[in-house]
Amino acid sequence: MNRLLILPVLLLTLLVGNPASSADFQKGLDAYNRGDYATALREFTPLAEQGVARAQYNLGVMYDHGYGVPQNYKTAVKWYTLAAEQGLADAQYNLGLMYDEGLGDPQDYVRAHMWWNIAASSGNKVASENRDIVAERMTLSQIGTAQQLSQECVKKNYKGCLAISAAQAHLCP
Numbered sequence: 778m779n780r781l782l783i784l785p786v787l788l789l790t791l792l793v794g795n796p797a798s799s800a801d802f803q804k805g806l807d808a809y810n811r812g813d814y815a816t817a818l819r820e821f822t823p824l825a826e827q828g829v830a831r832a833q834y835n836l837g838v839m840y841d842h843g844y845g846v847p848q849n850y851k852t853a854v855k856w857y858t859l860a861a862e863q864g865l866a867d868a869q870y871n872l873g874l875m876y877d878e879g880l881g882d883p884q885d886y887v888r889a890h891m892w893w894n895i896a897a898s899s900g901n902k903v904a905s906e907n908r909d910i911v912a913e914r915m916t917l918s919q920i921g922t923a924q925q926l927s928q929e930c931v932k933k934n935y936k937g938c939l940a941i942s943a944a945q946a947h948l949c950p
Contacts, residue, residue, distance in 0.1 A: 814845020833860035834868045850881030866899035890923035
């Protein structure tokens with residue numbers, strides 16, 4: 778799986794989002810790029826708590842890799858999920874990675890497929906490739922379940938997708 782996309786994607790998040798928070802976000806991004814993770818954390822955290830998806834995603838990256846914080850996959854999944862529920866494809870992609878690798882939650886190919894399918898529908902080609910790779914490790918029933926969960930998740934505007942998939946957990950390897 779290609780985890781090398783994280784830094785370029787982090788940089789690209791600057792190009793979209795809420796203009797009202799862009800000054801603080803920019804300060805956090807500049808600090809992150811300098812390796813000043815303490816400042817980045819101070820800038821991103823209040824924005825993330827206010828619901829800014831890009832800040833939530835960036836906190837997910839920081840906890841995922843232990844940049845300025847103790848590495849904590851569960852916390853990374855929390856922040857990625859909040860951003861993914863707002864439709865941020867990069868967060869949806871990273872959730873696919875987390876579930877594929879069993880980081881933060883038990884390994885779950887159905888959830889990985891589901892999130893990569895959703896991210897792929899937003900045009901993320903790597904998500905599409907990863908979805909197809911994980912499908913090779915799944916049964917046809919699991920693939921069908923993942924596709925159904927993806928559709929339900931999109932219909933619910935990405936809210937509560939983990940609750941939907943948890944109900945299907947008995948189908949996971």
